[in-house]
Amino acid sequence: MAAHPAATIPDLVNCFIIGSRKSGTSALQYFLSLHPQLKTNQFEDGYFFRDQEYAAGLQPWLTELPKRRNGIQLIVKEAEYFHRHITAQRIAAISNATKIIVILRNPIKRLLSDYLFMRRYAFAPNALEKTKDFSELVLEVNSSKVNASWGGVARSLYAKHFGKWLLNFPRKQILLVDGDRFQMENPAEILHGIESFLGIDHYLQKDHFFLNTTKGFYCSRIRGCLKEGKGHHPIDLTPRLMEILRTFFEPFNQMFYQMSGVDFGW
Numbered sequence: 001m002a003a004h005p006a007a008t009i010p011d012l013v014n015c016f017i018i019g020s021r022k023s024g025t026s027a028l029q030y031f032l033s034l035h036p037q038l039k040t041n042q043f044e045d046g047y048f049f050r051d052q053e054y055a056a057g058l059q060p061w062l063t064e065l066p067k068r069r070n071g072i073q074l075i076v077k078e079a080e081y082f083h084r085h086i087t088a089q090r091i092a093a094i095s096n097a098t099k100i101i102v103i104l105r106n107p108i109k110r111l112l113s114d115y116l117f118m119r120r121y122a123f124a125p126n127a128l129e130k131t132k133d134f135s136e137l138v139l140e141v142n143s144s145k146v147n148a149s150w151g152g153v154a155r156s157l158y159a160k161h162f163g164k165w166l167l168n169f170p171r172k173q174i175l176l177v178d179g180d181r182f183q184m185e186n187p188a189e190i191l192h193g194i195e196s197f198l199g200i201d202h203y204l205q206k207d208h209f210f211l212n213t214t215k216g217f218y219c220s221r222i223r224g225c226l227k228e229g230k231g232h233h234p235i236d237l238t239p240r241l242m243e244i245l246r247t248f249f250e251p252f253n254q255m256f257y258q259m260s261g262v263d264f265g266w
């Protein structure tokens with residue numbers, strides 16, 4: 001296990017929302033931040049997988065986080081942690097009592113969202129997503145074989161990533177959230193379950209939220225919707241490509257259901 005300048009601090013952060021990327025992590029964090037017993041990070045900094053920052057110790061990282069007061073829990077959201085395997089080991093080494101929330105969406109929908117996000121916002125001008133169509137990236141050249149070496153596909157192989165977290169955290173310390181349901185329904189019921197998981201008061205109610213029909217997403221009545229940039233119109237895939245992707249992901253999904261004990265029905 002990686003050495004770290006800090007001693008183990010059992011409840012350094014009460015809970016991490018670790019991903020997966022493009023599954024609704026921001027909405028989950030935003031809605032939870034309405035709870036008076038929760039504080040959350042403002043920026044995602046990838047601290048636990050960035051070797052240089054991690055080696056510098058906890059103090060600089062901690063100063064960026066909200067201060068915890070009695071009775072207030074700290075939740076840190078970093079959508080990249082789920083598939084960055086070193087993170088599980090490093091968090092467990094420092095803060096092994098911390099709880100973990102994983103929100104997951106249908107892996108094909110997640111992959112599409114990931115692609116569209118990179119196409120719009122990737123910093124690197126030579127990012128493949130900027131110049132290539134989805135179908136060019138997702139299949140190997142002149143083939144109907146899925147290109148599993150493309151990061152977008154790899155990030156949707158949930159069994160592979162979840163296994164690393166199970167090696168480092170007891171299953172009961174990890175809560176799985178259905179990101180498709182979270183997006184489509186009033187989020188209050190799922191948030192109720194999260195309040196129970198965290199051991200905090202049941203505060204968030206259905207009437208804290210409303211469906212913004214223009215955006216097609218639930219928003220907070222008091223604080224409004226998530227910032228622009230969240231919520232893309234999906235692209236249509238041909239039935240053939242859809243079938244190739246379904247067949248490809250099926251065994252990984254089944255493996256994930258077995259490992260987690262939850263059948264998401266993807």
Ligand SMILES: Nc1ncnc2c1ncn2[C@@H]1O[C@H](COP(=O)(O)OS(=O)(=O)O)[C@@H](OP(=O)(O)O)[C@H]1O
Nearest residue numbers: 021022023024025026027079113183217218231232
């Ligand atoms: N209430 C609400 N408002 C806006 N968006 C919502 C909401 N609930 C779920 N979602 C879905 O969240 C998707 C973005 O996921 P993340 O926040 O995890 O993305 S990120 O990895 O942090 O960039 C985003 O995906 P895209 O639609 O592809 O942008 C949404 O589908």
